[in-house]
Amino acid sequence: MIAIRIPSAALLLASSLSLAASPGTVTGTFAPGERVSAPESHAPAHVSRTLVRSIVPVGGRATLEIPVRGGGGLIIWTIPSSDDRLRSSRNSNNAVTPVGVTLGSPSGRTLRADEANTKVPGIRRFTFEPSELAGLDLRLSGTQQVVHVEHAEAGLYHLELDAHDSSLLTVVAAEPESGLTLASWAGPLSRHAGEPVVLHAELTEGERPLLGARVSARLAAPGQGAGPAVELFDDGKHEDGAAGDGVYGASLAELPRDASGFWTVRYEAEGVDASGREFARTGSGGFMNERDAARLASETVKARFVGRGEERVLRVSARADVATSGDYRFDVIVSGAAAGSGDRPGLAWGESSSRLTAGSSTLTIDLPSPAIEGASGSALHFDIRLLALDPMGVASRVERDLSVEGR
Amino acid sequence: MVAVKLVEMVKTLRSIVLISCLVATGAATAKTGVVFIHGKGGTSLADAATARAYWTESMISATTKGNTIPSLVCHYDGTQYMWVAGGVVAGQITNWMNANAITDIVVETHSFGGVVIRWILSNPTYDSRYAPIISRIRWVNSIAPPNKGSEAANLAGTLSGSWLTGWLVDLVGQSNDSTKNCSTSSMAYYNQYYLKGTSGRPALPKAVYTIAGTGLWNDFAHSEDYGLATLSGVAGLPGEDDGMVAQYSAQGAGTVWFLTEANHHHNRRNDYRQIGVSLATDF
Numbered sequence: 001m002i003a004i005r006i007p008s009a010a011l012l013l014a015s016s017l018s019l020a021a022s023p024g025t026v027t028g029t030f031a032p033g034e035r036v037s038a039p040e041s042h043a044p045a046h047v048s049r050t051l052v053r054s055i056v057p058v059g060g061r062a063t064l065e066i067p068v069r070g071g072g073g074l075i076i077w078t079i080p081s082s083d084d085r086l087r088s089s090r091n092s093n094n095a096v097t098p099v100g101v102t103l104g105s106p107s108g109r110t111l112r113a114d115e116a117n118t119k120v121p122g123i124r125r126f127t128f129e130p131s132e133l134a135g136l137d138l139r140l141s142g143t144q145q146v147v148h149v150e151h152a153e154a155g156l157y158h159l160e161l162d163a164h165d166s167s168l169l170t171v172v173a174a175e176p177e178s179g180l181t182l183a184s185w186a187g188p189l190s191r192h193a194g195e196p197v198v199l200h201a202e203l204t205e206g207e208r209p210l211l212g213a214r215v216s217a218r219l220a221a222p223g224q225g226a227g228p229a230v231e232l233f234d235d236g237k238h239e240d241g242a243a244g245d246g247v248y249g250a251s252l253a254e255l256p257r258d259a260s261g262f263w264t265v266r267y268e269a270e271g272v273d274a275s276g277r278e279f280a281r282t283g284s285g286g287f288m289n290e291r292d293a294a295r296l297a298s299e300t301v302k303a304r305f306v307g308r309g310e311e312r313v314l315r316v317s318a319r320a321d322v323a324t325s326g327d328y329r330f331d332v333i334v335s336g337a338a339a340g341s342g343d344r345p346g347l348a349w350g351e352s353s354s355r356l357t358a359g360s361s362t363l364t365i366d367l368p369s370p371a372i373e374g375a376s377g378s379a380l381h382f383d384i385r386l387l388a389l390d391p392m393g394v395a396s397r398v399e400r401d402l403s404v405e406g407r
Numbered sequence: 408m409v410a411v412k413l414v415e416m417v418k419t420l421r422s423i424v425l426i427s428c429l430v431a432t433g434a435a436t437a438k439t440g441v442v443f444i445h446g447k448g449g450t451s452l453a454d455a456a457t458a459r460a461y462w463t464e465s466m467i468s469a470t471t472k473g474n475t476i477p478s479l480v481c482h483y484d485g486t487q488y489m490w491v492a493g494g495v496v497a498g499q500i501t502n503w504m505n506a507n508a509i510t511d512i513v514v515e516t517h518s519f520g521g522v523v524i525r526w527i528l529s530n531p532t533y534d535s536r537y538a539p540i541i542s543r544i545r546w547v548n549s550i551a552p553p554n555k556g557s558e559a560a561n562l563a564g565t566l567s568g569s570w571l572t573g574w575l576v577d578l579v580g581q582s583n584d585s586t587k588n589c590s591t592s593s594m595a596y597y598n599q600y601y602l603k604g605t606s607g608r609p610a611l612p613k614a615v616y617t618i619a620g621t622g623l624w625n626d627f628a629h630s631e632d633y634g635l636a637t638l639s640g641v642a643g644l645p646g647e648d649d650g651m652v653a654q655y656s657a658q659g660a661g662t663v664w665f666l667t668e669a670n671h672h673h674n675r676r677n678d679y680r681q682i683g684v685s686l687a688t689d690f
Contacts, residue, residue, distance in 0.1 A: 024532045028609055037607030043595035046558070050641050052565050075640045079566070081579050132634025135448050135518060135651060135671070136563050137486065137586040139579055146637050168579065170566060174641040189596050220569040223581065262593055264564050284561045286592030329532070333609070349609045353532040387600060389533065392490070394600055 022366075024353040029371045030346030036335045037343040038383065038399070042187030045202070048267075048283040049181055050174040057163035064161070064171055067270075067278035068106075069205075070154030072177030076103065076147045078159075079140060080166035098143050099169060100162030101125070106155025111147060113162055122150040154277055179206040184267045184283035186217075190394045193292045197252040198239045201232055201267050201283065209246020210279070213271030217250065221289075222261035229268075260291040260393065293324035294356065294395040296386050301398060303334075303382060304405035305369060312373075313366035314348070314404065320363050320386055320396070322356045327389040329353045330363040334372055335381045344381055347371045353389065372404075379403050411665045414616065418689065421546070421614070439545075439690065440477040440509035441470060442500055446518025446551075446675070447585040448485035453495075458482035462517070463676050469683025470515060476690055479503040485519070486583035489526040489597075490533070496523055497536040504543060512540070513689050514547040517675040518652065519585055521552025521615075522594075522602075525660060528611045529603040546614040547661075548686055550674050551652045554605065554617075554659035555598065556591030559651050562642040564590055591656075604660035615661030618682065620649025622668030625679040635670050649674060 030036070055062040068074055080099045100113035103123070111123050125147050130140035149157075152175065161169055183202040188195060199217045203210035211234065218226040232248035234240050240249030248269075255263070267283035300319040307313055316332045330352045335344035350365040363386070372380065379401045386395040445452060445461045452458055459467065459480050471478045483495040504512065516524050524547050531538045553560070563586050568579035587593055604611040623636045635650025644653040651671035669680040677683030 026531050026538075028612075030609065034610065035607060036609075039599040040595065043592035044555075046561055046591060047643060047645065049643055050562070054571060073640070075637060077637055077641055126633050128634035128637065132631055132672070133638060135446055135485075136559055136638070137447070137449075137583045138563055138566060144634070144637075146633065168571075170579075172562075172566070172641045174643070176640045176643070185592075189592070190600070218570065224569070225572065226570050262587060262596070264569065264590075264592075266565055266570050282565060284565050284590075284592075286564075286590055288596050343607060346609070351532060385600065392597075392601065 022352065025350065025365060027348065027350040027365070027367055029348045029368055034346045035343040036333055036346040036383070040189060042185045042189050042200070043286065045183040045185045046284050047181050047183045048281050049176060049178045050172060050282055051280045052170065052172050052282040054168060054170045055161070056168055057161065057166065060163050062161040062163055062169055064159040066157045066159060066171075066173045067280050068152050068154060068157050069175055069178050069180050069277065069279060070152050072152065072175055074149040074152035074157070075174045075176065076101075076157075076159065077172040078145045078161065079138075079170040079172065080142055080163065081139065081168040081170065082141055082166050097164035098127070099145055099164065099166060101145050101147060102160040103147050104158040104160075105149070106153045106157065124148055156278065180204070180210070180279055180281070182267060182269050182281035182283040184265070184285050186263075186265045186285035186287045189287050190290060190397070191287050192290050197255060197287065199230065199232055199250045199252070199265060199267075199285070200239070201248045201269060203246050203248070203269055203271070203281070205273060209244075210271060210273060211244055211246060213248070213269050215248040215267065215269045217265050217267045219256065220264050220266070221255075221257045221259035222263065224257065224259065226266065227256040255289060260289050261391070262286055262288050288393060290393050290395065291324070291388065291391075292395065293326065293388050293393070294320050294322040294328065294386055296320055296384060296396040296398045298398045298400065301382065301384060301400050301402065303380070303402050305373070312369045314369050314372050315364060315366050316350070316382065316384070317362055317364040318384055318398070320356065320361050322358050322361060325357045326355070327353065328356050328395065329387045329389055330365055331385040331387060332365055332367065333383040334367060335383070336375045338381070345375070347375055347380070410663070414662060414664050415688065418546070418616070422689070437510045438477070438508055439511040439513070440479065440504065440507060442512055442514045443467065443478065443480045444496055444514065444516045444520035444523055445481065446485070446520050447589065450484045450486055452485035453482055455480065455482045461675065466675065466677040466683040469677040469681065470686040472687050472690055477507050477509065486585050488584040489519075489522050489588050492523045492585070493526045494534060497527060497534055497540060500540050501536045504540070510543055511545050512543045513545050515550070515686055516547060516552060517550045518552065518671065519589060521547075521549035521554065522588065524549070525552070525554070525602055525604060525611065525615070528613055529601060531612070541612055544613045546616060548616050548618065548664065548689070549661060550618045550682065551620045551649055551657050551671055552617065553589050553594065553652045553656050554661070555656040556594030557589050557652050557656060558591060558644045559638050559642040560586050560589035561591055562638070611660070616664040617658050617661045618664055618674065619647075619654040619657035619666050620652065620669055620671055620674040621647035621654055621666050623650050623670050625668070625670050625673045631672055632670065635672065
């Protein structure tokens with residue numbers, strides 16, 4: 001069902017953007033009924049039904065066993081990668097020779113590399129060109145091979161690969177309809193120095209948790225290779241909730257590298273279910289490791305109404321202790337009392353950009369007052385952020401409930 | 408269908424109000440133009456001809472009613488972060504709107520282009536060129552934007568060289584900046600702090616109407632469909648998707664205009680479904 005949001009009457013006017021008198025400042029209000037919510041502690045979980053493996057061929061050949069749950073479709077995509085310096089043979093078009101893929105099912109059905117399709121219905125091969133995925137920035141070379149099994153059997157599928165002139169083969173095997181999933185995330189999404197990084201992976205098949213699996217994660221700093229694997233546990237002692245609930249966790253007090261920016265995490269899970277059938281999944285996650293270039297002094301946050309009539313505003317100020325000079329933006333979101341769901345009625349917001357030099361600065365922004373003064377209750381909620389603009393990152397964030405002077 | 412007609416009625420009403428305001432303020436010579444902002448891809452998209460080919464002449468012509476409405480096809484390096492792309496796009500729009508006295512802009516975006524315009528709309532003080540552009544934007548029609556990221560970009564990160572060792576790393580390479588921007592984790596971060604328009608955040612200053620793709624098998628012989636169908640299956644896009652962007656993500660910000668069965672290749676064109684004809688109803 002499509003949910004339609006019809007723009008409020010206010011948006012029928014040419015623009016709701018309010019560029020305040022101060023250069024680099026913009027303010028706005030929330031439409032009646034609009035809610036604001038605090039930032040989530042981590043990104044939504046990435047749910048995976050896919051296994052990814054990379055193999056270096058030996059003597060031009062490679063094999064892989066793929067544990068399959070069965071009962072639905074199975075897609076196996078083989079991605080060749082070739083080093084021009086090592087390529088020993090080429091066809092007349094100088095293209096990478098397609099990988100030869102032979103697939104054997106648990107019951108012995110085989111799709112040989114020289115067969116387009118098997119005589120048994122339900123297993124077929126198709127190809128596509130790298131240009132079809134041009135928007136995805138994958139370094140694909142040569143025609144891509146995919147085998148599709150319509151109704152996969154439970155058990156081990158055996159893959160034999162004739163790599164020809166490929167130096168590396170990456171196999172992506174997915175069961176899109178499988179009830180066996182790996183849901184993974186890493187947090188906090190905006191991580192500051194001193195905060196532990198929590199790695200989270202949940203293994204379930206339908207509603208049933210999968211216990212006793214081997215779950216690990218590797219972390220890669222921006223633009224860097226990944227570090228060693230970190231083991232995750234389901235013992236109730238590793239930020240994983242209760243023991244034996246299918247939720248695996250690990251907590252890292254420090255990151256392996258002192259690198260700011262967006263880190264990525266790759267998870268691997270392998271195990272057997274209660275019936276002894278093998279499974280394997282690959283997942284991902286990510287978080288921002290902040291630079292901590294500046295800090296808002298929470299105790300200095302002040303808000304008071306100033307002025308009269310049309311010039312009346314809510315003036316919000318806070319001291320920023322800046323370690324690294326640069327371009328920053330001081331963001332303030334004012335809201336009312338929290339509902340049971342945790343979100344709040346939005347009242348007004350403001351953003352003010354400026355260049356800050358190292359040292360202490362008092363940051364101030366004037367917000368439109370009518371919506372704020374009309375809010376019932378005595379205390380207002382302030383979500384105050386200092387965002388770095390070069391490079392991007394949350395320098396500091398403070399939340400305060402304040403009784404406002406002059407109200 | 409009723410919901411689609413409702414959105415179109417609202418758009419018509421908004422156009423009437425806008426024109427009335429422009430006339431009332433003496434801007435009787437208001438001039439409308441269309442801006443196209445493409446999605447991510449390679450560095451070659453910085454070339455103007457490549458960017459036009461991304462959309463196809465048929466789409467541009469259909470949207471602009473036979474090229475009777477002035478238009479600009481933006482062209483930026485498709486590998487860059489949203490704020491870098493935003494700067495390039497803002498420069499091109501500024502030059503074009505000033506040179507042609509454009510006072511009313513309808514923006515058409517595809518894929519990552521929807522994120523780029525949302526960056527501009529959300530951060531009016533980041534670049535001095537943004538506010539004058541925003542003030543001229545009537546609204547944005549955003550086709551298949553990864554507003555909440557793309558699970559396909561997550562998979563691309565998993566397939567990057569970061570997880571390999573030694574010489575294998577360079578064999579596969581690393582994800583480029585725009586792919587990194589498009590992961591679901593990355594977009595969750597930017598949605599919370601730098602972008603507006605998602606639930607729980609301040610609204611965007613101008614309306615964004617979304618067109619989400621829900622189809623995969625478009626081509627007669629499926630010659631261009633297998634790649635997207637494979638990606639849809641292995642990347643785990645939840646719910647309906649167009650091979651690259653899931654419906655829930657495309658509809659993560661803005662107002663739903665309509666769904667299309669055109670996949671991620673075809674929903675930037677006017678062929679499998681005449682999306683350009685739909686866009687032209689704005690004029």
